[in-house]
């Protein structure tokens with residue numbers, strides 16, 4: 001049986017505010033994205049995930065949704081989304097939207113209604129509770145971003161509402177079947193329009209014990225969502241999966257679950273919950289061969305036994321970019337080889353293929369309450385300022401070296417980071433072994449990992465050096481792709497350059 005498309009796909013994450021701006025207001029938009037699809041097609045990605053484009057007051061830049069059924073005017077219109085979808089499909093690419101089910105915006109009509117009175121028919125759509133006495137909130141949970149309590153007191157009705165994130169993001173009560181049905185309707189609206197699936201925001205948070213028990217004292221002060229792991233979520237996911245799978249065309253879900261791999265594995269269910277879940281360990285791991293060896297083993301040993309397909313993530317809109325984390329271009333290049341050759345579905349964050357660093361956003365330029373502006377800086381398309389962003393000043397400053405790291409500067413240069421990504425994607429496309437083949441460790445060397453990917457007669461050996469000194473390994477073959485410039489197509493005699501990672505045809 002053919003494997004579903006999302007097992008062999010490379011998914012490219014677009015942060016719409018920062019990708020490309022068609023209307024010149026300094027904030028990216030859907031028409032802007034549609035105007036840059038040649039970049040994606042040339043690069044060779046299979047699918048695009050758009051961070052939220054729904055109507056939002058933007059307290060958390062779209063992760064606070066005020067209308068799940070409409071596009072925010074900042075990004076364009078439903079017609080623009082339809083246009084983007086058909087342009088992607090005509091190029092053979094898929095589109096995933098970002099579903100934010102745990103919370104709405106405090107400006108969502110559901111919340112306005114819920115807040116209006118204790119007798120509101122939607123009162124129970126959110127978590128309203130009496131205080132713990134003496135101005136105390138109902139429990140001791142801590143919100144993300146603010147580090148303060150996860151409750152806000154509502155003067156009008158004299159009760160508190162729960163918000164695992166900002167006060168502008170009240171948590172929905174999925175324990176109420178009406179909420180579940182309403183969210184299923186939202187999902188259907190977009191599946192009916194032809195989208196290929198969803199990335200689902202903090203999806204492990206949606207099931208909650210209605211008693212909302214206190215966190216243990218040692219966790220107070222740490223965001224509650226990091227520990228929340230209620231079994232009710234699995235029932236909700238099974239029913240959501242049934243909705244998704246009732247559509248033809250292999251629609252997919254990928255869940256955001258910020259917890260250790262052993263816990264993440266549970267959210268795949270028995271092929272009846274999430275299709276995929278993010279593997280965030282690589283986002284947090286230092287650039288070190290032993291750490292990566294362990295991390296890869298933990299991923300395999302937790303997911304393989306339950307036949308769950310892994311994912312790999314080096315960057316997203318919440319974390320420092322890999323080029324910034326690893327500190328040098330050489331390491332970022334070697335890391336790109338790993339991302340795109342490990343067994344599983346890679347998620348590539350827009351701009352990482354250009355080797356962008358985080359922008360320096362300091363003092364009064366800071367916008368994000370979670371301190372994540374740096375990785376959300378606008379993509380430099382052209383060498384000369386304003387780098388393809390004509391019109392108003394961009395909403396955030398450009399990343400460092402925007403001229404030489406622009407797409408325009410790198411595209412003619414086969415030694416560039418951009419070409420390295422393209423070469424890796426081309427290699428994947430041509431090799432069943434790299435896309436979906438088996439994985440086995442091979443002997444490496446001190447600071448060097450080596451593994452084999454194989455599918456029937458198709459075989460590749462990947463060797464990745466984590467050290468900035470030359471190394472020797474016992475493997476030989478033809479270099480199909482090297483992270484070092486100018487080595488592709490040459491024979492490999494076992495000598496690695498500093499920081500070099502190679503894909504060998506053997």
Ligand code: GLC
Nearest residue numbers: 060063100165201202317318
């Ligand atoms: C997820 C998103 C993040 C957002 C948060 C709240 O972690 O990736 O950007 O702020 O959820 O929705």
